[in-house]
Amino acid sequence: MLGHPVFPEQEPHEHQPAVDGVVIEDSENVIEIRDLMYSRGARVIFKNLNLTIKRGEITALMGPSGTGKTTLLRLITRQLVPQHGAILINGVDIATLNTRELYVLRRRFGMLFQNGALLTDLNVFENVAFPLREHTKLTNRLIRHVVLTKLHAVGLRGAADMMPAELSGGMARRVALARAMVMDPEILIYDEPFVGLDPISMGVIVRLVRRMNDALGITSIVVSHDVAEVSTVADRSYLISDGKVAASGSPGELSAANSELVRQFMHGMADGPVAFHFDAPDYEEQLLGRDSG
Amino acid sequence: MRTLIRDLYNNLVEFVRTFGAFQLFFLRVLSHAPQMVFGRPGLVVKQIYNAGALSLVIIMVCGFFVGGVLGLQGYSNLARFNAADSVGALVALALIKELGPVITALLFAGRAGTALSSEIGLMKATDQLSAMEMMAVSPVKRVLVPRFLGGVVAMPLLVAIFTCIGLFGAHIVAVDLLSVDVGAFWQQMQLSVDMEDIQEGVLKSFVFGIVASLLAVWEGYNAIPTAEGVGRATTRTVVITAISVLILDFMITAVML
Numbered sequence: 001m002l003g004h005p006v007f008p009e010q011e012p013h014e015h016q017p018a019v020d021g022v023v024i025e026d027s028e029n030v031i032e033i034r035d036l037m038y039s040r041g042a043r044v045i046f047k048n049l050n051l052t053i054k055r056g057e058i059t060a061l062m063g064p065s066g067t068g069k070t071t072l073l074r075l076i077t078r079q080l081v082p083q084h085g086a087i088l089i090n091g092v093d094i095a096t097l098n099t100r101e102l103y104v105l106r107r108r109f110g111m112l113f114q115n116g117a118l119l120t121d122l123n124v125f126e127n128v129a130f131p132l133r134e135h136t137k138l139t140n141r142l143i144r145h146v147v148l149t150k151l152h153a154v155g156l157r158g159a160a161d162m163m164p165a166e167l168s169g170g171m172a173r174r175v176a177l178a179r180a181m182v183m184d185p186e187i188l189i190y191d192e193p194f195v196g197l198d199p200i201s202m203g204v205i206v207r208l209v210r211r212m213n214d215a216l217g218i219t220s221i222v223v224s225h226d227v228a229e230v231s232t233v234a235d236r237s238y239l240i241s242d243g244k245v246a247a248s249g250s251p252g253e254l255s256a257a258n259s260e261l262v263r264q265f266m267h268g269m270a271d272g273p274v275a276f277h278f279d280a281p282d283y284e285e286q287l288l289g290r291d292s293g
Numbered sequence: 294m295r296t297l298i299r300d301l302y303n304n305l306v307e308f309v310r311t312f313g314a315f316q317l318f319f320l321r322v323l324s325h326a327p328q329m330v331f332g333r334p335g336l337v338v339k340q341i342y343n344a345g346a347l348s349l350v351i352i353m354v355c356g357f358f359v360g361g362v363l364g365l366q367g368y369s370n371l372a373r374f375n376a377a378d379s380v381g382a383l384v385a386l387a388l389i390k391e392l393g394p395v396i397t398a399l400l401f402a403g404r405a406g407t408a409l410s411s412e413i414g415l416m417k418a419t420d421q422l423s424a425m426e427m428m429a430v431s432p433v434k435r436v437l438v439p440r441f442l443g444g445v446v447a448m449p450l451l452v453a454i455f456t457c458i459g460l461f462g463a464h465i466v467a468v469d470l471l472s473v474d475v476g477a478f479w480q481q482m483q484l485s486v487d488m489e490d491i492q493e494g495v496l497k498s499f500v501f502g503i504v505a506s507l508l509a510v511w512e513g514y515n516a517i518p519t520a521e522g523v524g525r526a527t528t529r530t531v532v533i534t535a536i537s538v539l540i541l542d543f544m545i546t547a548v549m550l
Contacts, residue, residue: 074423077427079423079426079427103429103431104429106426106427106428106429107429109427111424111427113420113423113424113427114420115419115420117419117420117421117423117424118421118424119416119421119424119425120415120416120419120421130428130430131428131429131430134428134429134430134435135428135429135430176424179428183428
C-alpha cells in the first residue's frame with residue numbers, strides 16, 4: 001500500500017545526545033502523571049489523576065466528550081500548567097523546566113492537533129518542512145527528500161504544492177500527521193487522528209501509527225472516541241471519566257470489563273452512568289415554561 | 294459610592310498590570326529582533342512587503358487628496374492676506390511635521406494594523422501558534438517579531454511617500470488649478486522647511502511605526518481565540534493606536550518646539 005518501506009527498522013537511541021547542552025535521560029516510563037489536579041474556573045477537570053505511559057507502547061486515552069482528554073494532552077506538553085500534582089517526562093517534572101529546556105524536550109515530541117493546525121501562509125510542502133527548516137541545517141535537497149517521504153507515507157505527495165485552504169479536513173489532518181513525524185520524534189501525540197478520514201485513509205493511518213511505533217521504537221499517545229479503531233492499534237487504554245482514570249488495560253481487557261461505565265463506553269450504549277444529556281431542568285416543565293428560569 | 298471607588302481601583306490595577314505586561318512584551322520582542330534581522334532577513338522583508346507595499350495604494354490616494362485639500366484651504370486663507378505664494382511652505386510644513394506621520398499612522402492602523410491583529414488572532418484561534426510551540430519554535434520570535442519589524446521599517450517609508458504625494462497633490466491644486474506661481478510655490482517651501490522639521494517628521498514616523506506595529510501584534514497575540522475575540526482585538530487595535538498616536542504626537546511636538 002505504501003509503495004516502499006518508509007520507516008526502515010532502526011535501533012532506538014539508548015542514550016540521548018545533548019541538545020543545546022540539555023540532556024534528558026530516558027526511563028522505562030516515558031510519562032508519569034501523579035495526583036494531577038486541574039480546574040478551569042469553578043469546573044474541576046481532573047482530580048487526583050494518575051496514569052503511566054510506557055516506552056514503546058501505543059497508549060489510548062478515551063472517555064466521554066468533555067472529560068478533558070485534549071486538556072490532558074496540553075498538560076502533558078506543558079501548554080497548560082496543573083494546579084497540583086506532577087507530570088514527569090522521562091522522570092523529569094516538566095514544571096521545573098525553564099523555557100530552553102522545555103523547547104529541547106518538545107523537540108522529542110510530535111503532536112497532531114485535532115484540527116491539523118497547519119500554518120495557513122505556507123503550502124503543504126513547506127508546512128511539513130517547517131520543523132526541519134527551524135531546527136536543522138539540512139540542505140534543501142535533503143529536506144525535499146525527507147518531506148516527500150513523509151508526504152508519501154500519508155498519501156499526499158501529490159498535494160505538496162497545495163495550500164491548506166485547498167485541503168479537505170481529512171487531508172489537512174494527514175498533512176499535519178506528516179509534519180508531526182517529520183523530525184522522527186520519540187513521543188507522538190495524536191489528538192483525534194481518525195476524525196474526518198474516509199475508511200481507506202483511516203485504514204492506512206491506523207496501520208501507519210502501528211508501523212511507525214514499531215519500526216522507530218517511539219511511544220504513541222492516541223486520544224480518540226473511535227473505540228473500534230483505537231482498539232485495533234492500542235497496547236493499553238485508559239478510560240477517563242469524572243476527572244480520573246475509570247479503567248485501564250488492554251483493549252481486550254476493557255471490552256471484557258464488568259464495570260457499567262466501561263461497558264457503556266466501549267459498546268456505545270445510551271443508558272448507563274454517563275448521561276447523554278447535560279444537566280438541565282425537567283424537559284416538560286421547561287417546554288411549558290413552568291421552570292423557575 | 295464605595296462600589297464606584299472599588300471599580301475605579303480595580304480598573305486602575307488592571308491598567309497598570311496590562312501596561313506592565315505590554316512593556317515586558319515589548320522587551321521580549323526587542324530581544325529577538327537582532328536575531329531575526331541578521332538571521333532571517335527574508336522573513337522581515339516579506340513583512341515589510343505586507344505592511345508597506347500592500348498599503349501603498351491607500352497611502353498614495355489619501356496623500357494626494359490630503360495635499361490637495363491643504364492646497365485649497367491654504368490658498369483660500371492665505372489669499373486674504375495676499376500671501377497665496379506661501380501655500381507651498383504651509384503645505385510642506387503641515388505634511389512633513391504633522392499630517393504626514395499622523396495620517397499615515399492612522400491609515401496604517403486601519404489597513405496593516407488590523408491585518409496583523411486579525412492574522413495573528415486567527416493563527417491563535419486555529420492552534421497554529423500552539424503548534425509552533427509544540428514544534429519548539431517560539432511564536433513570538435517566528436511570527437510576531439518579523440511582523441513588528443516589518444511595520445517599523447515600512448512606516449517611515451510610507452510617511453515619506455505620503456508626504457511626497459501630498460506635495461504633488463498640493464502642487465496640482467495650487468499651481469495648476471489656482472494659478473499660484475510655480476517658482477514661488479517651491480521657493481517658499483525651500484526657504485521655510487529646515488532640517489529640524491524633517492527630523493521631527495522622521496522621528497514621529499519611527500515612533501508611530503513602533504507603537505502601531507507593537508499594538509497590532511500585542512492585540513492579535515492576546516486576542517480571545519474565538520471569532521468574536523479576534524474581531525474585538527482588531528477593533529481595539531485601531532482605537533488604541535489612534536489614541537496613542539495622537540497623544541504621542543502632542544508630546545513629541547511639545548518637546549521639539
